[in-house]
Amino acid sequence: MDRKPRVRFAPSPTGPLHMGGVRTALYNYLFAKKMGGDFILRIEDTDQNRFVEGSEQYIINSLKWSGITPNEGVGFGDGPYAPYRQSERKLIYRKYAEQLVKEGHAYYAFDTPEELEEVRLGMEADKSTFSYNSITRNNLKNSLTLSVEEVKKHLDSGNAYVIRIKVPANEELRVNDIIRGWVVVNTIEMDDKVLFKSDGMPTYHLANVVDDYLMKITHVIRGEEWLPSAPLHVLLYRFLGWENVMPAFAHLPLLLKPDGNGKLSKRDGDRLGFPVFPLNWKDPQTGELSSGYREKGYFPEAFINVLLLLGWHPEGNQELFTMDEMIEAFSLDRVNKAGAKFDPEKTKWFNQQYLKKHSDDDLAKIVMKDIQNKLKTGEIIFDESCPSNFESLISNLDYVKEAVRITREKVHFTNEFWSVCHFFFIPTDTYEAAFIAKKWSDKAKEFFGTLKQNYLNLKIFDLASIENIFKEIAIASGVKPGEYMQLFRVLLIGVSMGPALFDTAALLGKDEVIRRIERALKKLP
C-alpha cells in the first residue's frame, strides 16, 4: 500500500524543549523532506498536571529558530487534520476507548489509587512486584470481575474509573523497528496499561495511536524511551483494526551525558556549563533561567549540524551540511543504535566552521549589534575613560569590518569578538606587567620616541609605510625589528598577544597610534 509519507513530532508542553527533542524533530523533518512527504507538529498535552505555561510557544520558537518547519500543526498553520493539540481532540479518544471495551479488548477499572497502592504495598511486603495484568485483574475491581449490574451502578453513580487495555495472557508480540530490526515481547511481561484516565483524558498510548491513525502517519520516528511500549501500541493497532495501516517505527538512540552515566539532562548543562536547550528558558514557577544555544551565540545551522551527527552518519566523511545537503544525504538506515554521549567541545568547533563561512561584512553587522547589546547589559561600560570618538567607532561599519577581518580567526563565536578587539574602540591604560618588566628599557624608550617622530612626519599612514619605517628605525638603532615588535603591540593594545601588529596600527590610524605611543612613554618608567 503506497501512502504519502507523513511523520510527526509530538512533544509535551511540560517545559523547554530539550536538544534531544530538537534532534528527533530534525530527523523527522529530514525524512519527510527527503521522501517528499509531510511533517506535522502535534502537541501532546493530555497531562494537565504537568502542563507548563509558555512551553508550547517555546517549542514553536525553537523549531523556527532551528529552521525545522512543519508543514502542518500547532503554530505552523492547520492542515486537513486539525486540531493538532490533543486537549482539543479530547472527545475523539473516548469513542475509541469505549469501542475497545465493547469489543472485549479493554475494560473499566474502578480501583481507587489508594486501593491499588494498598495491593502494591502488600505484594512488595511479599517480595513481589505489583502489576495490573492478566492475573491480578481477576482480583481487582473492574468490569471483568464485577457483575453487569454493579458495573452499571458504578458508571451511573459517576464514580471515577479508568479504561484499561486487556492484554492477552500469553502471546508473542513483534515490532519491526527500522533501526533495530525485530523486537519480540511476550504479553506475559506487559501490564494492562490505562488507556483512558478518570479525568476524561486519554493516556499517551491511546492518544498517540488514535492520532497517528487519524492523521495518516506512516512513520513514527521517536526516542528510544518508547521502545518498551511499542508492542503495546502494536496491540492497540490490532485491537482497533488498523494493523494494515500501522506506521513503521524507528526508535532513535538517546543523547547521553558528556561524563558519567545516564541520559543528558538539564542538570548536566548547569553543572558542565553548556546549554541543553535551543533557546533561553525562564521557568514560570521558580524563575530559574536555563541557557540556550541561541543566546550563547550559536548559529542555528551549527546547532542542527551538531545534532545531525549525534546518532547519524553519512556515507562519506562529510561533516558540514547545509539543510539541503542534510535532506539529500539523510536516511534512517544510517541511524546508529547506541546512545551518543554529547561532547560540548565539538559544538564549539562546528560553530567556528560556520562563522568562517560568513563574510567580514556579515560578521561586522552582527558584532555591531552585539556591542550595542553588551552596552545595554553593562558588559561594556561607556564612561569618561572612553574616548570621545567611541560612539562613532562602534557605529562605523568600515572600521568594525576591518577589526573583524584582522581578528576573525581567533574566535569561535561572534560574541567573542569584543574580547579580542575591544582595544580598537577603547584605548588601554595598563600594560602587561610581566612583559614590560622583561622587555622595557631605556633603549626601547628611545626607540619608540624616534618611531613616534617618524610616524608624525609620515604623509601616508598605510600598512607598508608603517612597517617599513618601523624596520628602518630598528635597523638604524642596531636591533632586529622583531626585537621590538611585541613591545610595540603592548604599547598599542596593552597586551603582547593580539592581531597582526601593523594591521592593528593601520586600523588605529596615525593620530591614535601617536597618542598611544605618547601615553605609554609617559606611563612607563
Add this chain to the structure above:
RNA sequence: GGCCCGUUCGUCUAGGGGUUAGGACAUCUCCCUUUCACGGAGGAAACGCGGGUUCGAUUCCCGCACGGGCUACCA
C-alpha cells in the same frame, strides 16, 4: 528485581570474515608566524571479556560483564 535495547580511539563515528581498522573533535610534536590564532605536516590513541562457527574473527552465534531505557490514571 523484571523486561527491552546497546557495546570500535577520551568523545562523535566509518568499516566489516583476511584492512597498515578510516575520518572528525580534543590532545601532543613540528612547520608557518619574532605574539596569539588560523593554516599545513606528523604522532599517540579503539574493536569489553570468555566460548563457539571458520583455514581465518573486531566483523557471525552463544554466554558473561558493562552501559542505557522502561517498569505511573507522565509523556
